[in-house]
Amino acid sequence: MASMPLTIETPAPDARDLLTQEEAHARAAAVSAVRYDLAVQFAANAATFRGAIGVEFTLAAGAAATAAARGVFLCFRGRTIHAMRLNGVAIAAPDWNGYRLVLPAAGLKLGAVNRLEVEYENAYDTGGDGVFRFIDPEDNGEYVYTNFEPYESHRMAPLFDQPDIKGRLSLRVLAPADWTVLANGGEAGVSAVEPDGRSWRTFIETPPLSSYLYCLAVGTFVGRRSEVRIPGRAEAIPVGLWSRRTLATFVEHDRFVRLTEQAFAFYADLFGRAYPFDKLDHIYCPEFSTGAMENVGLITYNEGYMFRSAPTPSDVTDLAEVVFHEIAHMWFGDLVTMRWWNDLWLNESFATYVSYLCLTEGSDFPGAWREFNVQLKRWALAEDDAPTTHPIAGLVADTDQTFLNFDGITYGKGGAVLKQLGARLGRAGLSAGLHTYFERHAYGNATLDDFLAALEAGSGVPLGDWSNQWLRTSGPNRFAVAISPTPGGRIARLSVNQEVVSGDPILREHLIRIALLRPAANGGVAIEAHEALISGAQSDIPAAVGSPLPIGAVPNLDDLAVGKVALDDATLRLVEERLEAIPDGLLRQVIWTAIWELVRDGRYPVARYAALLVDRLPEEPESTIVQQIAESTISPLLMRYLPDGERERWGSRLVDVARRRLARGGDEGMRIIWSRILVLAAVTPRDVEEGWQVATGETPLDGVEIDQDHRWALLVRGASFGSPQSAARLRAETLRDPSDRGQRALISAAVATPEVAAKHAGWARFFVPDGYGSVVRTTAAVAGFAWPWQRELLTPYLRQLPEALLALGAADSTFARNWFRAASLGLWGDPGAALVAIDAFLVNVNDPAHAIPEVDAARLRRLGLTERDALQRILRQRSLAAG
Numbered sequence: 001m002a003s004m005p006l007t008i009e010t011p012a013p014d015a016r017d018l019l020t021q022e023e024a025h026a027r028a029a030a031v032s033a034v035r036y037d038l039a040v041q042f043a044a045n046a047a048t049f050r051g052a053i054g055v056e057f058t059l060a061a062g063a064a065a066t067a068a069a070r071g072v073f074l075c076f077r078g079r080t081i082h083a084m085r086l087n088g089v090a091i092a093a094p095d096w097n098g099y100r101l102v103l104p105a106a107g108l109k110l111g112a113v114n115r116l117e118v119e120y121e122n123a124y125d126t127g128g129d130g131v132f133r134f135i136d137p138e139d140n141g142e143y144v145y146t147n148f149e150p151y152e153s154h155r156m157a158p159l160f161d162q163p164d165i166k167g168r169l170s171l172r173v174l175a176p177a178d179w180t181v182l183a184n185g186g187e188a189g190v191s192a193v194e195p196d197g198r199s200w201r202t203f204i205e206t207p208p209l210s211s212y213l214y215c216l217a218v219g220t221f222v223g224r225r226s227e228v229r230i231p232g233r234a235e236a237i238p239v240g241l242w243s244r245r246t247l248a249t250f251v252e253h254d255r256f257v258r259l260t261e262q263a264f265a266f267y268a269d270l271f272g273r274a275y276p277f278d279k280l281d282h283i284y285c286p287e288f289s290t291g292a293m294e295n296v297g298l299i300t301y302n303e304g305y306m307f308r309s310a311p312t313p314s315d316v317t318d319l320a321e322v323v324f325h326e327i328a329h330m331w332f333g334d335l336v337t338m339r340w341w342n343d344l345w346l347n348e349s350f351a352t353y354v355s356y357l358c359l360t361e362g363s364d365f366p367g368a369w370r371e372f373n374v375q376l377k378r379w380a381l382a383e384d385d386a387p388t389t390h391p392i393a394g395l396v397a398d399t400d401q402t403f404l405n406f407d408g409i410t411y412g413k414g415g416a417v418l419k420q421l422g423a424r425l426g427r428a429g430l431s432a433g434l435h436t437y438f439e440r441h442a443y444g445n446a447t448l449d450d451f452l453a454a455l456e457a458g459s460g461v462p463l464g465d466w467s468n469q470w471l472r473t474s475g476p477n478r479f480a481v482a483i484s485p486t487p488g489g490r491i492a493r494l495s496v497n498q499e500v501v502s503g504d505p506i507l508r509e510h511l512i513r514i515a516l517l518r519p520a521a522n523g524g525v526a527i528e529a530h531e532a533l534i535s536g537a538q539s540d541i542p543a544a545v546g547s548p549l550p551i552g553a554v555p556n557l558d559d560l561a562v563g564k565v566a567l568d569d570a571t572l573r574l575v576e577e578r579l580e581a582i583p584d585g586l587l588r589q590v591i592w593t594a595i596w597e598l599v600r601d602g603r604y605p606v607a608r609y610a611a612l613l614v615d616r617l618p619e620e621p622e623s624t625i626v627q628q629i630a631e632s633t634i635s636p637l638l639m640r641y642l643p644d645g646e647r648e649r650w651g652s653r654l655v656d657v658a659r660r661r662l663a664r665g666g667d668e669g670m671r672i673i674w675s676r677i678l679v680l681a682a683v684t685p686r687d688v689e690e691g692w693q694v695a696t697g698e699t700p701l702d703g704v705e706i707d708q709d710h711r712w713a714l715l716v717r718g719a720s721f722g723s724p725q726s727a728a729r730l731r732a733e734t735l736r737d738p739s740d741r742g743q744r745a746l747i748s749a750a751v752a753t754p755e756v757a758a759k760h761a762g763w764a765r766f767f768v769p770d771g772y773g774s775v776v777r778t779t780a781a782v783a784g785f786a787w788p789w790q791r792e793l794l795t796p797y798l799r800q801l802p803e804a805l806l807a808l809g810a811a812d813s814t815f816a817r818n819w820f821r822a823a824s825l826g827l828w829g830d831p832g833a834a835l836v837a838i839d840a841f842l843v844n845v846n847d848p849a850h851a852i853p854e855v856d857a858a859r860l861r862r863l864g865l866t867e868r869d870a871l872q873r874i875l876r877q878r879s880l881a882a883g
């Protein structure tokens, strides 16, 4: 090839790397039967990687008009094109703006197979997306992995980067011979080692896959594979687990293999077909930007899902959930893929919902709907009852908007609504519908309408009304049980009232179960269940008429309701006295969640909630519930809702309760979670110091062990109080834990120090491009910045914050979003002043003078409004306490 290299260091500032739905639609109509053969070259300690790709595709005959008007293009965000050839003809001057590679119309063959060849070079990415490289500070191990959803795979190579142009991929990788190389499919062969110490690894060609599901992991990863036998397939499936070298002692190969076997069996039955790919590797990736990613045959995980100390039962459930979620995607998402990103919510909600079916019915976690209640439904409710709420289903005009509305409504409400749908269809109807769906669309693409049509065909239940009520409207309803008594103390009428809380003024049809609480022997409580399909403002439950009045009522047995749950005074008093006496863990969990919602809504005083924690949590018999409640509410309670003085008073009481509960003993889960509460609730210098004495064993507490994460948490908190021993202890601790986690804790602690110089140094680095060297490290610094007990120190920064965030929004909007998450303004100790700052930000975020691109501004505005809503809820509680 004779063309000149073309290098684009910085694409034109007005160009944006995005693809619109309209462009994708037109391109999918023109391009089909795509095959990629890709050869990628990696070398140790190199700043770039090289590639050569051959792209074979059929161009439709009717595409003439499109091709002439707009040009057929591939997506490619690279640095240099060394050579390019179309149908055998060298292209000397590629039409490429750094994002799009437009093919010369004259060289294309309509109605026939075309072949494009490109040789190129690209730099690694620094933010965890695209092709990311990490050097382990502990042993200099080198790790390269990819993360492509929604629109990043064209950082690896020129591709038709959209979900509904599926391509077969033949991959070869050149890398140091002692590196591990993993990809979507199995390895077909290894070449002899070349003089420079590298060898070629060749992989079996994949079936047609969407480009965002391609994946590569290359480097000094270690791990192994086992053979797994599954129903419906003659040959065994290799299942592997991999990690970087320095964490290898923590990986649990057998656990992953067992979970994978369970998921393969459960989903094969539910979906009507066996695992559709030839192997499955699980791999932990350093500085991974999200939780996990369902790349075909190679699932990537955040290292946060690795147990570096003894896990609780809830921790194990969380890990199993993410594994089952990602494996569900191998069918729903990977085998059948959404046509466009507007159906991403369905992809995620579905995987979330069926992962809980697998947990509770196909594995060892029968109580997992409790985790679902706290982690997903609570999240969903908070987002649904905020000014930024939106319908579950929506429009996504271009790839930049894919994640615009991606939040608790997508995962949590979507999952809850599917749970409600599953209850309506029944298991047989649901499964029959899914069998139909996979029969119709395997290896292709589908839309929400295709999904609903398959469920209707399989189950015989019409779903038009359901999808309008649940998917196309926003905002939650609230449910309350209303009882009229007879003069003789019996139920004259029992109904469920439904009202609109916020969002669209609509009341929805709902299958719910009502728990009537009745006295039982020895101060116990019995549950009487009533199921009803309710609709409208008031629905009668005739079956309850004539029975004695209950001592309490909760309209959400089994957590089927999607919305807020009201509790009357009698029920609240019963709960405050003996919540633990209710003999149903999920119902107790539902009640805890409902009361926390009352706190957020300013309908239940936060001090009364603190008292509920102190009185009832130690009596809760199940550690999973203690953990869910403690980890979701203690921090917001102490760090945001309670004012100075109250925070310290309740924090110390909780620490005291934890010590006494630990002294009573209990199973391992209880011991671990109450040990964590000892740390979570330590918000005074004395409690932090005493926590540290326990952690180091200087003042041993029977049965208590503070794990490494919580040791670091104590040290960072100690630094935030200006503890004189901080510096020495932090130094000593890095000998115990020299990993990147320890380094991040050091960064947080330095910024947490209550001194002007420390704040100043941190602030200066937050807003420069390199920050602390990587997104994860800089985020750790931001997370150490604000503490409610540092109000005076923080005040000047609160004034600078709007301008600083606006500038950051224009320069690096992704990191500006991290900012909101890491240094949430509720933590700054002065919600009134924080509200003023956020308003100043909101007034200006859309102002063209600040030059924030429109989609970025929309995203930042959403985060700003969410912060504003959170601050107003804190202020509402403060005025409740004052008045």
Ligand SMILES: [Zn+2]
Residues within 6 Å of the ligand: 294, 325, 326, 329, 347, 348, 351
């Ligand atoms: Zn997912």
